[in-house]
Amino acid sequence: MESIALALPVLLLAIGIEYYVAKRKKLAVYKFNDTVSNLSIGILDRVAGLLTAGFFFFVYDFLHQRFSLINIQQNWASWLLLFLLVDFLWYWYHRSSHEVNLFWAVHVIHHSSEEFNYSVGTRITIFQSLARLLFWAILPIIGFPALMIMPVLLIQGVYPFFVHTRLIGKLGWIEYILVTPSHHRVHHATNAAYLDKNYGGFFIIWDRLFGTYAEEVEEVNYGLTHQLQTHSLLWQFFHFFPELYYAAKLTKGFRNKLKVLFGGPEQIDPSIREQLETVFLSRSRRLPVPWKFKSYVVAQLVIIIVVLVAMLYFYNYLNLLIASVVSLIILITLINCGAILEQKTWVFNLEFARFLLITGMIAVFTEQPLIWLVIITLIEAVLVNYNAIKRSYMKGLIPSKKFLK
Numbered sequence: 132m133e134s135i136a137l138a139l140p141v142l143l144l145a146i147g148i149e150y151y152v153a154k155r156k157k158l159a160v161y162k163f164n165d166t167v168s169n170l171s172i173g174i175l176d177r178v179a180g181l182l183t184a185g186f187f188f189f190v191y192d193f194l195h196q197r198f199s200l201i202n203i204q205q206n207w208a209s210w211l212l213l214f215l216l217v218d219f220l221w222y223w224y225h226r227s228s229h230e231v232n233l234f235w236a237v238h239v240i241h242h243s244s245e246e247f248n249y250s251v252g253t254r255i256t257i258f259q260s261l262a263r264l265l266f267w268a269i270l271p272i273i274g275f276p277a278l279m280i281m282p283v284l285l286i287q288g289v290y291p292f293f294v295h296t297r298l299i300g301k302l303g304w305i306e307y308i309l310v311t312p313s314h315h316r317v318h319h320a321t322n323a324a325y326l327d328k329n330y331g332g333f334f335i336i337w338d339r340l341f342g343t344y345a346e347e348v349e350e351v352n353y354g355l356t357h358q359l360q361t362h363s364l365l366w367q368f369f370h371f372f373p374e375l376y377y378a379a380k381l382t383k384g385f386r387n388k389l390k391v392l393f394g395g396p397e398q399i400d401p402s403i404r405e406q407l408e409t410v411f412l413s414r415s416r417r418l419p420v421p422w423k424f425k426s427y428v429v430a431q432l433v434i435i436i437v438v439l440v441a442m443l444y445f446y447n448y449l450n451l452l453i454a455s456v457v458s459l460i461i462l463i464t465l466i467n468c469g470a471i472l473e474q475k476t477w478v479f480n481l482e483f484a485r486f487l488l489i490t491g492m493i494a495v496f497t498e499q500p501l502i503w504l505v506i507i508t509l510i511e512a513v514l515v516n517y518n519a520i521k522r523s524y525m526k527g528l529i530p531s532k533k534f535l536k
Contacts, residue, residue, distance in 0.1 A: 135177070136443035142292060143436070146249045152298055153248075160297055164420070164472050166250045167428055168362045171465040172240060173253025174432075175364075176260075177439055178458045183257065184446065190264065191280050195271035203274040210283075213275050214333075217267065217283050221332035224266040226343065228259075229327055230395050236371040237262050239396075243367055245354035247319055252292035256368065290333055291315070301347070310335050313347045320351040357401040361412055364469045373411075374403050420472055428468045435461055456492050460485060479524050486513065 153160035203209050228238035237258035244251045270280050294315040301313045310331045318329040328345035331338050338344035359367065378399045379391045391398050438457065442449060463485045470478035490506045513520070 135180075136440050136446075138289065139177070139436070139440055139443070142249070142253070145293070149249050149296060149298060156298075158297070160246065160248050161250070162246055163425060164362050165244055165246050166248075167432065167468055167472060168364070168367065169244055169250040169254045170432060171364055171468060172256065172367065173250075174435060174439060175462065175465060176253075176255050176257055177443070178461055179257035180260075181439075181442060181446065181454065182458060187260070187264065187284075188277050188281055190268070191271045191277035194268060195274070195276050198272045199274045200272065201274040203276070203279075205276075205279060209275075210279070213270070213279055213283050214286075216270060216273075216275075217280075217287050218331070218333045219337060220266045220269070221263075221287060222330050222337040222341075224263050225330040225332065226341075227266075228262065229330070231393055232371075232375055232396060232398065233392055234262055235396050236375055239355070239371050240367050242319060242355055243359055245358060247295060247297050247316060247351070247353045249292065249295055251319075252295035287332055295319075306335070308334065308336065314338075316351045317345050317347050319353050321354055321356050322349060322352055324349065325351065326356075357404060359404075360408055362469050362473060363412065364466050366408075366412060370404065370407070373407055374399055377403050377407070420474065424471050424474075428471055431464050431468055435464055453492075453496065456488070460488055460492070463488070479521050483513070483517070 150161050224234075225238075228234040237256065240256060241251075241254050241259070244254060267280070267284070271277060291310075294310055294312045296312050297316065299312040302311050305311060306313065310329070310333060314329045314331065314335055317325045320326070325345055328343055329335070329338050330343055335344065359370065361367075375392065379388045381400075381403075382388050382391050439461070442454065442457065463481060467478050467482055467485065470481070487510070490510060493502065494506050
């Protein structure tokens, strides 16, 4: 966990450098709402990883202890073989995630962004990790111990982050061996010529071998072929599951229903998403977001990232109950950040609930009477001024005359 805690600032620094370079080159690589969405999803993935730490190691170790065909010893040849096998299995996991709807349901969130930058590289979820587990589970059965598998998976997980950029062009002879930013731009494209191409994680050779390679030629358009109409955190995570359910429900015949579940995304009628968004999503406000709300969201993200890094670094000293409560607070905060940027009126009530949760947690886990007194006084002050604070927030949502013209 300490290594992940130390890696996070490096990844954030890379995002900052890319943003700075793009600004200097006058390239519109980052959009505020999109970046907040990307980072929110990435933060949730790390929170989930914190709560499930040890699970994947346990699974690999259990499979190795009970079912391994041979016991592979650590040497340079076995490490190299393992690295190649991990990348080979990654290719087939990744390809399946685009060609099988049940896997696409957990992978689609990575492609929902209409931009392509380092922040998109953080757009992964614990559900994707669970899906990959089904493919990588063969490794301990072959005979690779968990102590070998985990470091290789860490490398496999970090490298793709650095190919999510528009600022690095083609890299000469490297293009024939490794996955490069150019290759991965093609993979994230919605252009017809680029769809379902370049699945490789580290080596591009698998795409060349199995006929899924495409070179970057025409300008790339990013996102989904049928883009989401919201930055709602929960909807980005789960929208494809109800789409898949209703598509199967509307399909006649058991065999045809199976085709919907195990076929590709083209099996899903795009109008289903539009209908579901009408039912489950309130109409998003398309007005510019006031700077005070943007500043508030940035402040919340900074605080969350600092807390997350601290939790990762001091993981061995964490109480599970405290970790769970803090994780819940982080989840609510990220939901609120997305809702604030879309100027949802209900977010104020959820913010108040978050405030009570934070103060309640501090009160429960402290034995200082003075802190209790401060908390009680603070809660009383907020309750007394609740309506005034809410009116102030709601006033910020009212469009000014210049936006109504």
